[in-house]
Amino acid sequence: MIIRFIRGVNEINEYGPFDFLSNLLTVLAWGAIFYLSYRIYRKNPEQQVGWKAFLVLLIGISSFSITWVMANTVIQIAVLPLGVWILYFILKRKEGRWERYRKFAWLGFGANYIFLLSILVASSIGHFVYPTDHAETFVSDVKEASILSIHPTGNAKAVLNMRVLNSEIQSLKQSQIFDESWYEDTLYQEKAKYERFPYLLKDAKPKWGSGHRSTIFVEKDGKGLLIQTPTEHLYFRSTQSFVEGGDEK
Amino acid sequence: MRRPHITWIWTSVASVLLLVFMWWNYSPPSQFPDERQLLQEMNDMLNQYRSGDKVADIQQAIQADRRHVAVPYISDDGNYGMSFWIWGKWKWELISLESNGEPRLWMIDRNDPTSYFLTWNVAPEIAAEKLNAYIIRRRDYGVMDGKTYYSPRVQMSKEIVLAEESFGAIPLPPTWQEVLQSSIHLDETETFPLFTSYSTAAMQFEFKWDAVGGNGKSVSQEILFKSPQYSYGSSDFQYMMMIDERELE
Numbered sequence: 183m184i185i186r187f188i189r190g191v192n193e194i195n196e197y198g199p200f201d202f203l204s205n206l207l208t209v210l211a212w213g214a215i216f217y218l219s220y221r222i223y224r225k226n227p228e229q230q231v232g233w234k235a236f237l238v239l240l241i242g243i244s245s246f247s248i249t250w251v252m253a254n255t256v257i258q259i260a261v262l263p264l265g266v267w268i269l270y271f272i273l274k275r276k277e278g279r280w281e282r283y284r285k286f287a288w289l290g291f292g293a294n295y296i297f298l299l300s301i302l303v304a305s306s307i308g309h310f311v312y313p314t315d316h317a318e319t320f321v322s323d324v325k326e327a328s329i330l331s332i333h334p335t336g337n338a339k340a341v342l343n344m345r346v347l348n349s350e351i352q353s354l355k356q357s358q359i360f361d362e363s364w365y366e367d368t369l370y371q372e373k374a375k376y377e378r379f380p381y382l383l384k385d386a387k388p389k390w391g392s393g394h395r396s397t398i399f400v401e402k403d404g405k406g407l408l409i410q411t412p413t414e415h416l417y418f419r420s421t422q423s424f425v426e427g428g429d430e431k
Numbered sequence: 432m433r434r435p436h437i438t439w440i441w442t443s444v445a446s447v448l449l450l451v452f453m454w455w456n457y458s459p460p461s462q463f464p465d466e467r468q469l470l471q472e473m474n475d476m477l478n479q480y481r482s483g484d485k486v487a488d489i490q491q492a493i494q495a496d497r498r499h500v501a502v503p504y505i506s507d508d509g510n511y512g513m514s515f516w517i518w519g520k521w522k523w524e525l526i527s528l529e530s531n532g533e534p535r536l537w538m539i540d541r542n543d544p545t546s547y548f549l550t551w552n553v554a555p556e557i558a559a560e561k562l563n564a565y566i567i568r569r570r571d572y573g574v575m576d577g578k579t580y581y582s583p584r585v586q587m588s589k590e591i592v593l594a595e596e597s598f599g600a601i602p603l604p605p606t607w608q609e610v611l612q613s614s615i616h617l618d619e620t621e622t623f624p625l626f627t628s629y630s631t632a633a634m635q636f637e638f639k640w641d642a643v644g645g646n647g648k649s650v651s652q653e654i655l656f657k658s659p660q661y662s663y664g665s666s667d668f669q670y671m672m673m674i675d676e677r678e679l680e
Contacts, residue, residue: 330606332585334680359579360572368572375680377570379583382610397613399583408581412617415580 201393203308207300215239215293222285229282238273238283241265242290251413255305260294263287312392317354317418320396320409323387324348329400329425336380336402340427343404347424354407354418379408381425400425460498460518469502472525473514482661484508484530493600495548499539501600503532503552510660511552511598515668527664532598533656534564534640536669542630544603544611551591551640552598559642559650562591565674566607567637568614585610585636586680593642611636639674649676 219239223230244265247258269287273280312319321327329342360367371378379399388394399408404425409416464472466489473486490503498518505511508530515527515537529535532552539546549564570584589604603611614632642650652673 330609332587332606332610333583334586359581368570372570377584377586377680379581382613384609384613395617397617408583410580410582410617414578415582417581 200391202391203304203311204301204393207304208297211296211300214296215289219286219289222289235283235286238269238286239290239293241269242287243293244268245291245294247294255301257298257301258294259298260291263291266291308392312389312394314411314416315356317356317407317409318351319389319392320394320411321347321351321383321386321398321407322389324351327383327386329381329383331380332382333377333380335377337427340381340425342383343424343426346422350420350422350424354420357417357419359408359415359417378402379406383407455520458521460523463492463494463500463516464523473504473528476525476528476663480661480663484510484660490552490598495537495539495600496546499537499548501537501548501550503598506530508660510657511554513550513552515664525664527662527668529662530660531656531658531662534562534671536638536671537600538667538669541633542615544608544615544633547603548600549589549603550600553593553655555593555597557655558644559593559655560645561643562593563641563643564589564591564671565639565679566610567639568635584680638669638671640671641674641676
């Protein structure tokens with residue numbers, strides 16, 4: 183559980199690839215909030231000062247919220263309207279002032295739920311547009327991509343066959359990193375001083391606007407991709423090798 | 432009537448303070464001290480700690496970057512040592528003086544692998560031909576929350592021919608930086624941007640070394656480096672352990 187003030191701001195700070203959907207929905211959410219506050223304001227513009235109403239709205243957003251992760255999405259549910267309480271104690275000192283600005287403060291608190299809705303919508307659309315069971319979501323543009331040997335098992339001279347990877351990427355099959363015998367296999371590998379994924383695939387770009395960050399490793403035989411995201415490790419197999427010169431050693 | 436005056440005074444005081452602050456923190460480094468001054472300061476430090484040793488000869492001042500310099504030296508007692516200097520508050524400060532030139536990793540900014548410098552100083556008369564530096568990350572695999580995960584082992588090496596460079600301070604090879612960066616980039620960035628914490632992904636990497644003699648056999652640590660006589664000052668360094676051949680894959 184954390185207390186977060188003025189949410190929606192720090193999402194933009196996050197580095198990494200451009201996340202089109204959440205940016206779009208954040209903009210839409212703010213648009214909706216502005217529209218609602220304008221409607222409240224228009225009812226009796228004489229009584230309220232525009233910029234003060236805006237400030238009240240912003241402070242109203244501050245809240246105590248519960249954070250958890252659901253289906254790889256960080257969700258925050260506002261529970262305690264901290265900003266509204268603060269405003270109440272400040273504004274009530276002058277007769278009638280709290281009554282005039284009350285609606286903006288509560289709209290600010292309500293904005294948390296508008297943001298929550300926008301995140302849920304973005305993530306559910308995201309699941310369709312950028313499915314995580316398709317390698318293409320993570321490796322879409324390989325024009326600048328190359329491989330790097332990170333273990334003596336890999337061949338330092340091995341290069342990426344971009345043409346094969348490009349044509350295979352859409353038909354890669356997701357499979358289990360380990361089948362039933364994985365544990366034994368890995369122990370055996372350790373004894374044999376063998377690394378199953380000795381190449382790092384670098385400078386491959388994810389699908390535009392997906393905002394997916396990942397680190398990708400290539401299997402020794404050149405037919406497998408291990409895609410590590412901040413939340414899970416995915417494994418994809420192809421029928422053709424996209425590494426050249428990796429077999430000699 | 433007097434208010435504008437007061438505003439002016441405050442503004443100018445504030446801007447002067449800001450200027451002083453900027454100057455204090457971001458002033459460009461001055462000329463690095465010459466050999467005589469370096470000897471003076473290093474011997475002052477040795478005297479201060481009542482060490483019997485005395486710096487006899489400065490081997491070279493190696494600029495790591497504009498504000499960081501490594502200075503290998505030879506002492507009266509025959510130590511091949513290393514000293515580290517930074518442009519601190521307004522002067523070049525000797526931050527660390529080590530009687531022993533064992534390989535060390537100077538991590539200027541832990542979250543930025545391009546700022547890591549590998550330093551060493553080996554007595555030239557010692558019969559070691561090559562110094563190998565290693566970056567290693569252990570293989571990691573298992574099942575967590577019902578999801579299987581696998582992180583490949585990273586093992587890369589960099590060979591230093593001691594006949595050519597018996598001492599030095601060099602940045603990490605670009606391929607190492609690449610691997611470190613790819614791993615740091617995957618770290619969660621959900622934390623507040625105000626707190627800059629060490630990347631846990633970067634902490635999983637170990638840096639090690641070993642040395643090879645003319646006969647191709649490994650040279651032991653005791654032969655290569657005298658046991659450390661002293662180690663003064665702060666250390667923002669990662670000491671590099673010697674690696675056993677059997678640990679390598």
